[in-house]
Amino acid sequence: MIISIASGKGGTGKTTIATNLAVALGTDVNLLDCDVEEPNDHIFIQPDINYTERVSLKVPQVDMNKCSLCGLCQEICQFQAIVVVGKTVLTFPELCHSCGGCMEVCSEDAITEIDREMGIFESGSRNGLEFAYGRIFVGQVMAVPVIERVRAAVQPDKVNIIDAPPGTSCPVISSVKNTDFVILVTEPTPFGLNDLKLAVGMVKILNIPHGIVINRSDLGDDKVMEYANEENIPILMEIPFDRQIAETYSKGKLLVEELPDWKERFIHLHEKIMDHVREG
């Protein structure tokens, strides 16, 4: 079982939903933070990290003793990551997508691959809750290879909860594709609605069942609700704006541990999701 949490718009409450849902369910849960640009789940979970790995991408290295300067590598590369200049071959590792084309096409066997480090993957646990996350190094352009490493930590026998980055482009797709259900977290504002529509478009392309959580549900207008009704998308939960909730979040604390009733509400959220998954 894999439940992913996405939003389109940033700052709507993905982390709140992911961390509180995971802790409310307790054991047999695996929380994966795929927002590798700005991961925050670990702040709330405070896990004991027992495994650390450097995530790298294979990039070409050219042996100029073997290279005949034929230029086929430059020709096949769609990303301008390898270029023949005069009597040498320059590589631009930050542009390389690691497709392996240059190595495959090289007639002189002059290209090998070396690892380029892009970020860190870590895993651990907290009170029986399994946890993993990644973070790209500052200045790195590509997030997807690190996200894919976090996705590889899915445990099939557990409830896996994936916290995705904001937006609707490649990092989000990598985080939510092949999951069983997507929780779309939004707020009832024009920005929230606009970005929710984009996120719904994305999950429809990926063909994943989905539902909506409305955060700060009393600040704004009714348009998100109207949209959900028109589109027949279930509203799974509403969280009103409350200074106590905002303060709890600001200190890096969990609602399910600090405020009464919330644990039950998140367990109920999970039940609702399971009902929708069973109904297909």
Next chain:
Amino acid sequence: MKELIVISGKGGTGKTSLLGAFASLAKDKVLCDADVDAADLYLILEPDIKERQDFQEGHKAIINLDKCTECGLCRELCRFHAISTEFIVDPIDCEGCGVCVYFCPEDAIDFPIKTCGELFISETRCGPMVHARLGIAEDNSGRLVTLTRKHAKELAEERGFNLILTDGPPGLACPVIASIAGATGVLIVTEPTLSGHHDMDRVVELANHFQIPAYVCVNKFDLNPKMTETIEAYAQDKGLPIMGRIPFDPIFTEAMVQKQTIIEYDGSSKAAGAVKEIWERLKSRL
């Protein structure tokens, strides 16, 4: 030419609302929305689109099944597992590397250029604006950001304006790097939460990495005044000028619902006053 980019690391800290307010306050500027993945500035400024162009970038492989002999070489070579056992290329998994196209012995794979989004040049009540829309589930957002900024610069030169105000995306990677590269300065909008602090630290590092002057302001500061102090102390320690604090105020949402900037909606409110002060300080820095 001065170019200010509003970024945050963490999403939802108020980048777009603040940039909208600056749009009401600044004179003779071009507005640019570089959050091409989830562009929202247009919702407040209601641009009148004057010019529209397709954004074309990259390619996708398509196997012509009439020519395909199912030799399987493409599946063997594809590192992105984008080709099914029925020899259909999944357009979402396809990276556009062209390795299958190059090696197919039957020349059975087409490689058309992709249209991944749209770019718009518009007029708004607050001045000219360049904005874009990346197609859903598309990649190449960094390139579209770069193109959007390039058009904004050209438009500013054309009009004889000296200033570009740009709304940046959340995060830290490709689209953010494309947004800030070569800018005059970045305003980092954060909020007084541990997450806001953590995410700000990483964008501060990013701005330093690219040697771009960074300024800081704390939005919704009164939701946790202690954390606001911690963040400001951190900024000071890093030598980042603090531009001000904005109180939490539902009028930001109310203004958004009315499709107005908060200066237009209630210019005499405390929140609007705080934003005006921040703008004055920024102006003198740029």
